[in-house]
Amino acid sequence: MGATMQDVALAAGVSIKTVSNVINDYPYVRPATRERVLAAIDQLAYRPNLSARGLRSGKTGIIGLAVPELRENYFAELADAVIRAAEKSGLGVVVEQTNGDRESELRVLSRARTHYMDGILLSPVGMGQADASLLDVPFPLVLLGERIFGGPVDHVTMHNVSSAGAAVEHLLSIGRRRIALVGAEGDDVSDASSWSLRVRGYRRALEQAGIPVDEHLVRRTEHWSRAGGAAALHELIDEGHDFDAVFALNDALALGVLRGLQEAGRRVPDDVAVVGFDNVDEGQFAVPSLTTVDPGREEIARTAVALLVERINEKGTKAPARTMKAEFSIVSRESTGGADAPRVAQ
Incomplete structure (x- = not known):
């Protein structure tokens, strides 16, 4: 038999009602009492049953x-x-x-x-x-x-490296060669964060195409937001850098880039093509609609x-842990001159 609420109450030195109040997040419990009850719950591995189903199966x-x-x-x-x-x-x-x-x-x-x-x-x-x-x-x-x-x-x-590489390859396939990246968060791309993996895919795709990475075109942003994307875009233009495409590390950044290009009088995709990442619903309703990676x-x-x-x-012996990655696709839309139909990446 597992621990009961009464066991928790005895271990914590409180009433059963107090245990119930803590479990139900009742706000008027003294912090010290709450911590004592929580510690007893963890120590006893107490698991309350919330329904008739729980009473029968131990599941909530x-x-x-x-x-x-x-x-x-x-x-x-x-x-x-x-x-x-x-x-x-x-x-x-x-x-x-x-x-x-x-x-x-x-x-x-x-x-x-x-x-x-x-x-x-x-x-x-x-x-x-x-x-x-x-x-x-x-x-x-x-x-x-x-x-x-x-x-x-x-x-x-998700396949962050290969899907980011596919986004860059998509831009290369429509003749773009000066591809800026928006959304880096530092210089170390050796860790397993989303931004570092996507930057790695960007660099790899350019290198495989024989195009040197221009570090001036790799732009940091403090936040992956529309404001961050627009600010990075304006920095690129204000500093006088030549670019004909932008790969933004998420769609919020990409939507900000689209806004910044509009404010700067740059045509999309004629002057600058744009690709985002995540395929959020908002992207298909942007003007122009946003080409993106569906992860x-x-x-x-x-x-x-x-x-x-x-x-x-x-039940029984726990099976070994598994790692699984979802398939991705490039959704080609107006920001790279494509239709609204997805192209599955191989």
């Missing part, structure tokens, strides 16, 4: 999804895709925003509310490769994104939920 029918920022369209649309995929498995989803903060991501893996859930999907940004061992948790967990590879849990990610968001959501469901239902 709820999974968690923790993402860095819901204001960023990619993560909002990923959350939507996860919710739809989970519904098909009869699961509800609790979505949490971590703001890309490492401590917030670690709290997702340790707080009492994880006991409400059968498993968690986590997209870390603050955590890095050095934190891989911290993913060894006593509940089903599937990792999303690029920050940590080779960890002890299932991992679903397989729907497949990522379906695969992640399926892996988590397998782990939730797993």
Whole structure:
């Protein structure tokens, strides 16, 4: 038999009602008391049952999804895709925003509310490769994104290097040779962050085409936002650099680039072609519509939920961790002179 609420109350030296208040996030519990109850819950691995289904099976029918920022369209649309995929498995989803903060991501893996859930999907940004061992948790967990590879849990990610390379190859195929990149966050491209992997793909594609990388055309941005894209574009123009295409590391940046080009009187795609990354819905309604990399968001959501469901239902010896990558495509639209039909990258 697992621990009961009474066991938690005895261990924490509080009443059963206080334990219930903590579990239900009742706001009027003293911080010291709350921490004592949470510590007892973790120590005893207490898992409350929330429904009749839980009483029968020990499962809640709820999974968690923790993402860095819901204001960023990619993560909002990923959350939507996860919710739809989970519904098909009869699961509800609790979505949490971590703001890309490492401590917030670690709290997702340790707080009492994880006991409400059968498993968690986590997209870390603050955590890095050095934190891989911290993913060894006593509940089903599937990792999303690029920050940590080779960890002890299932991992679903995208082909960042090859898909970024395909975006550059698309620009090369329409005769562009002075291709700027917008969205770098530093000089070190050896880590596994999204920006570094996409920069690596950009550089590789140019090198394979025999085109030297002009470092003046590699632009940093503080944020992957429309404002960041527009500011980087204006810097390129103000500094007098010659370019005939821009590869932006996400669609928000690319939409800002489109705005900046319009403000500067540059025609798209005649003077400058633009490619983004993520295939967010907004891109197809931009003027001109945005060519972009579709990284397989729907497949990522379906695969992640399926892996988590397998782990939730797993019995006996735990199977080895798996890493899976979704297929990508280049969606060719008006910003590179194409139609609105996707071209699948091989």
